[in-house]
Amino acid sequence: MKKFLFDLFPVILFFAIFKWGQGNPADAHALLSHYLSGFMASGAVQESHAPILLATAVAILATFGQIGYMLLRRKKIDAMLWLSLVIITVFGGATIYFNNPTFIKWKPTILYWCFGAGLLVSQFLFQKNLIKTMLGAQITLPEPVWFKVNLSWAAFFAVMGFVNLAVAFAFGLSESAWVNFKLFGFTALMIIFVVGQSMFLSKYIKETP
Structure with a gap:
């Protein structure tokens, strides 16, 4: 059960941040404009995309956090976790960069x-x-x-x-x-x-x- 929740951690965070962004679109837009606008091709953030872009950024960080936690604990990192890190970094990064x-x-x-x-x-x-x-x-x-x-x-x-x-x-x-x-x-x-x-x-x- 603990491993299941650990594996699901980025998904849970993605869901929570997305829902928060939907309820607080101005705050989500402000956070993205401050921290992520420099990583976007257009340099501007559409407010309608703010919740999912913010959730994507948090999910990427959460996956890196999982890897870091495993490394600090000197535990073997499953190949699936490495694969998940690569895929979410590539596709999540593209989502943020292209605002899409x-x-x-x-x-x-x-x-x-x-x-x-x-x-x-x-x-x-x-x-x-x-x-x-x-x-x-x-x-x-x-x-x-x-x-x-x-x-x-x-x-x-x-x-x-x-x-x-x-x-x-x-x-x-x-x-x-x-x-x-x-x-x-x-x-x-x-x-x-x-x-x-x-x-x-x-x-x-x-x-x-």
Whole structure:
């Protein structure tokens, strides 16, 4: 649970700052104008974009903070966290620089698709099942089942990427609706999938004497 909240920390901050910016647009605009206008191509901040730009900047800082915390604690940093840092820095930075929220809306899709691609490339190119690597000490499964589990996670990440694009661009929803779904919708989908996987794998879990 602690790791889940730790991983979700930038998303929670993104949501909180966005909502604060919506309720305080003048303050959000003032903060952006003071601290970020120099990082923007136009040199000016549109007030309508202030909440999501401020939330994006805070999420980037939060992800760097996660890396710094892990380094200070001398703990191993997961490859997924490094990947998340790169993607949010690139797409979040583009959002701020071009004053265009489109880039940050693509960020979850790119991240999920990278996760899914990593699972498939490791499986088919290097014959390494990453899900088995993470869970093999707790669960004993036949190799064909490990293969199916790995593919199911890859498929889940692919679907999550498409769902994000649909919510962000296809349904004509507001920016606020996308931000709400980014936290609550994706978290709910992840929990449902993990519970379903746990139920499927429960008969394979080793019992502690």
